Amino acid sequence: MTTYYSEEHEWLTVEGETAVVGITQHAADQLGEIVFVEQKEVGDDFEKGDDIGVIESVKAASEIYAAVDGEVTEVNGTLEENPGALNDSPEGDAWIYKIKLTNIDQLEELMDLDGYKAFIG
Amino acid sequence: MTDAPKRTPLYDLHVELGGKMVDFAGWEMPVQYPMGIMGEHNHTRTKAGLFDVSHMGQVILRGEGAAEKLETLVPSAMTTLKEGKARYTFFTNPDGGIMDDLIVANAGDHLFLVVNASMRHQDIPHMADNLDGIEVTEIFDRALVAVQGPVAENVVGDLCSAARDMTFMQTMVADINGVECRISRLGYTGEDGFEISIPEDKAIEVCRAFLAHEDCEPVGLGARDSLRLESGLCLYGNDIDNSTSPVEASLTWAMQKRRREEGGFPGADRIQRDLAEGTAKKLVGIRPTGRAPARAGVEVQDLDGNIIGSITSGGFGPTVGAPVAMGYVATKHSEPGQKINLIIRGKAQPAEIAALPFVTQNYKR
Numbered sequence: 001m002t003t004y005y006s007e008e009h010e011w012l013t014v015e016g017e018t019a020v021v022g023i024t025q026h027a028a029d030q031l032g033e034i035v036f037v038e039q040k041e042v043g044d045d046f047e048k049g050d051d052i053g054v055i056e057s058v059k060a061a062s063e064i065y066a067a068v069d070g071e072v073t074e075v076n077g078t079l080e081e082n083p084g085a086l087n088d089s090p091e092g093d094a095w096i097y098k099i100k101l102t103n104i105d106q107l108e109e110l111m112d113l114d115g116y117k118a119f120i121g
Numbered sequence: 122m123t124d125a126p127k128r129t130p131l132y133d134l135h136v137e138l139g140g141k142m143v144d145f146a147g148w149e150m151p152v153q154y155p156m157g158i159m160g161e162h163n164h165t166r167t168k169a170g171l172f173d174v175s176h177m178g179q180v181i182l183r184g185e186g187a188a189e190k191l192e193t194l195v196p197s198a199m200t201t202l203k204e205g206k207a208r209y210t211f212f213t214n215p216d217g218g219i220m221d222d223l224i225v226a227n228a229g230d231h232l233f234l235v236v237n238a239s240m241r242h243q244d245i246p247h248m249a250d251n252l253d254g255i256e257v258t259e260i261f262d263r264a265l266v267a268v269q270g271p272v273a274e275n276v277v278g279d280l281c282s283a284a285r286d287m288t289f290m291q292t293m294v295a296d297i298n299g300v301e302c303r304i305s306r307l308g309y310t311g312e313d314g315f316e317i318s319i320p321e322d323k324a325i326e327v328c329r330a331f332l333a334h335e336d337c338e339p340v341g342l343g344a345r346d347s348l349r350l351e352s353g354l355c356l357y358g359n360d361i362d363n364s365t366s367p368v369e370a371s372l373t374w375a376m377q378k379r380r381r382e383e384g385g386f387p388g389a390d391r392i393q394r395d396l397a398e399g400t401a402k403k404l405v406g407i408r409p410t411g412r413a414p415a416r417a418g419v420e421v422q423d424l425d426g427n428i429i430g431s432i433t434s435g436g437f438g439p440t441v442g443a444p445v446a447m448g449y450v451a452t453k454h455s456e457p458g459q460k461i462n463l464i465i466r467g468k469a470q471p472a473e474i475a476a477l478p479f480v481t482q483n484y485k486r
Binding site: 054059060061 | 157158343347412414416436437444466
């Protein structure tokens with residue numbers, strides 16, 4: 001398992017051709033208290049850069065952008081009832097999607113943890 | 122605006138308290154403190170919050186007949202405003218729209234006004250140009266803070282016992298910690314509370330005294346917005362502006378009978394016509410059925426897909442525990458309980474017209 005990070009503050013923990021996807025603690029902290037998450041459905045496919053969901057905080061609405069091409073294989077349904085979990089454990093229980101990667105080479109364009117830490121300064 | 126944002130007399134205190142500073146209407150203001158918007162909102166509803174509102178314009182009108190002359194610019198009764206009382210009103214334009222909303226207090230030998238931060242550059246010359254023989258003085262050397270919430274009476278009363286006896290919309294000058302302040306029992310959160318004008322060099326000291334109360338915490342602009350929204354209070358620039366008449370905005374209550382009948386303020390023709398004939402659209406409360414907040418600009422449709430209005434303010438209401446919004450809809454759709462759809466990111470989301478306020482106002486009458 002390897003975890004990658006995007007400049008849009010998402011993390012992907014990859015195992016083979018699948019990945020668990022979420023937002024980073026840094027992103028959650030910046031968004032403020034999260035009150036609503038709009039997610040795609042199982043079977044939806046998307047390309048890198050697509051808008052694959054929306055996170056609404058007490059402050060504003062923010063899009064979730066796909067870091068890679070893929071297809072949704074599982075949606076974390078607990079976020080609908082408990083969006084605040086994204087503030088508490090965005091890199092743990094409050095993952096957003098499980099996806100199937102359709103262009104594995106794109107992972108090379110993402111950052112590792114050290115790179116991401118440097119990115120957010 | 123290319124100018125660097127201005128700082129209020131409380132800037133250093135905000136930074137010390139961990140305030141997250143943002144540019145708001147040309148002012149560097151705390152949007153939240155470490156407690157967070159939701160926590161600050163709930164703290165204000167249950168205990169007491171301290172807000173810096175020094176970015177708002179404090180203005181003194183002095184001169185013979187100031188109240189009478191001010192009536193030529195606003196549709197509320199000013200000549201009957203008793204000494205020691207304050208009143209909510211708005212400047213109207215010749216088309217009957219709202220140029221800004223404000224509070225006017227009768228301070229005895231002068232009128233004390235508080236206008237919106239974003240509009241002070243407009244309001245001061247507007248008054249100076251139109252109030253003949255009246256001295257219009259903008260105050261730059263005083264902070265303005267609000268202490269709001271059910272425990273506000275104790276927070277302020279512990280330092281100034283006379284404040285306990287004040288009722289809603291009363292105003293007076295009194296010492297707090299040995300500092301002469303103007304204290305008014307009002308605010309913009311829907312809760313009981315006070316707005317206090319403090320000499321700038323004593324502002325941090327007085328605020329520290331408020332914060333020394335165990336139930337008083339600093340609150341930023343984020344929670345100020347969700348508090349006023351839940352309480353059904355209009356935000357100038359969002360819910361009311363130069364195009365909306367006070368009748369459309371359901372602010373008829375702020376125009377006393379004599380003024381409505383006699384007119385004599387800018388746009389009286391349209392406002393009197395709106396009063397007599399009703400208006401095509403009306404400001405209402407809106408409750409989304411689901412959890413998605415509907416923010417300003419969201420289109421409102423009837424169940425047949427016809428556009429009937431739009432949201433002007435919206436977000437999550439922490440006390441309500443659900444999204445809340447305000448907006449204008451066609452008057453025939455404005456009855457509470459009517460089902461509507463909100464077009465959020467291209468999808469119709471069910472919602473309902475709701476009575477305002479969403480949360481019972483809790484003033485000390």
